Amino acid sequence: MDENRCKACGLCIHFCPKQVLDFSEKRNLQGYKVVYAKNPEACTMCGVCYLVCPDIVFTREDKK
Numbered sequence: 001m002d003e004n005r006c007k008a009c010g011l012c013i014h015f016c017p018k019q020v021l022d023f024s025e026k027r028n029l030q031g032y033k034v035v036y037a038k039n040p041e042a043c044t045m046c047g048v049c050y051l052v053c054p055d056i057v058f059t060r061e062d063k064k
Contacts, residue, residue: 001035005057008032012049012058018042021049 022038050058
């Protein structure tokens with residue numbers, strides 16, 4: 001995730017089917033709270049976060 005591109009719109013959090021994401025207290029260079037994986041073990045790599053992100057903050061990587 002490119003934290004400095006995040007504008008804290010919350011779409012990725014809202015649409016994540018496994019409730020993996022949430023806002024952190026950390027802020028990026030623009031002052032927005034950044035999104036983090038609060039429950040990463042639940043991630044199925046479905047790509048919904050990538051698809052709904054208006055700024056393409058996320059990149060898709062395969063789990064190893």
